[in-house]
Amino acid sequence: MQLAEQAAVVTGAARGIGRGIALRLADEGADVIVADIEGDAAQGTVSEIRRKGRRALAVPCDVTDQADVQAMVRSALDEFGRVDILVNNAGVGQRVAATVDLAEAEWERVLAVNITGVFLCSKYVAREMMRRDSGKIINISSVNGVSGRPLVAAYNASKWAVLGFTKTLAVELAPYQVNVNAICPGPVDAPPTEFQEAHAAERAALMGISAADVREQLRQATPLGRLARPSDIGAAAAFLASEDSAHITGEYLIVSGGLSDVTGPAPRRRPSG
Template sequence: MKKLENKVAIVTGAGSGIGKATALLFSKEGAKVVVSDINEEHGKQVTDEILNSGGTAIFVKADTSKAEDHQKLVEETIKAFGKLDIAVNNAGIGGEINKAGDMSLEGWQKVIDINLTGVFYGVKYQAPEMLKNGSGSIVNIASILGQVGFEKSAAYVAAKHGVVGLTKTTAWEYAKEKVRVNAVGPGFIYTGLVNEESMGKEALQYLETKHAFGRLGESEEVANLILFLASDDASFITGSYYPVDGGYLAV
């Protein structure tokens, strides 16, 4: 039997990168997937890919920094599939690269709104629907920078630390109702924003040397852990934070 057979899952930021890899893997494992992204073109492409491979999916455009969009996302999920079993709060941005004293207030707020408050909105509207099922699993995507600092990334680091704290707190709040909440902390992953073209060869090679494996991660490697935490295989795991970092934090 497939790991997510008959499950309904929301994946935010599913138009690319880790979100896309997760949505495709969830479908492969039997889930009905609600693909959500602020980029309609990318989101619909992922939805079509699932449908063309024989899976079940719908696309719901959403700006995760807006509470009303999260509420609509959950409502559309229930309207289409009648329930919600799994949610992956993945949508996020890198944000402004500057020392704290030089960072614009708008740049700070945008990162906090999307990367932290957006995850809170997700849990706020997802958990009550899961309570109706008697169980559920929420996976919040944090970062290795939810554990350590990083120069010129104050807003991003603060937001991701916040996601880890939010995860631990809400996991305790909902544990007795069998709604599990965990966080995944990806290291540096090859994506559209992290590659030789966007960073330059020298910068990318330096970043690769910071990992014990001597390379960055692939989105599919993160999706594999998200799948485990979302599935019943992780039935006794809640309130945990799991780095997927190729040894970046080991030394």
């Protein structure tokens, strides 16, 4: 176990990727604060972590709210005495729209959670890490943070911003031996929420195909032939939280089955001769 006796905060860990990250950190020996706006759902992740023999606590927290974030950090310190690992995972998707039709309120909503939330949680946890000259901060960006994808400008801007923030914070915290890195997941296969289903349907309607076809196109475009699982992102987070990544900071790790930057999948052929 690489993270024995470490204390972690994972935001947005009630479900999806955050849940996958929280469970993997617990498998590696970490105790976990499950910080999520959906307090009841967070209890599910907490129960799973406790079944693994690790300590866990659900802390209701809206990452866009400074008072909530400060209270969450206080709860983590009361419970564990310190925070060794912060995973800024909480994030929201965007209603699909061409930029010329994108509502200002939607732009603000997405930026508030996806980048202001990362800033606030980092700010208040980093202060504690600096006092101890130790810590790992892991920010969840996206393959949309390294490319331009149509109809989700607010989401893309927020995920590029996460990488810029990661690089800046990494330099600022390097004198305190705090590593700051990001993960860029490709599309993840997890049970969709109502919003995600509606989002997929909107995008599909704009493209003139079904939501199932959109997913299948993404799968086919992925060289490794499947979408990511929350556990794939959890494995990357466990690496970036561990001492094995001690000399890595200000970087991003793409976990997309090879999807980012490919123009199409390669055919499977036997070598000739």
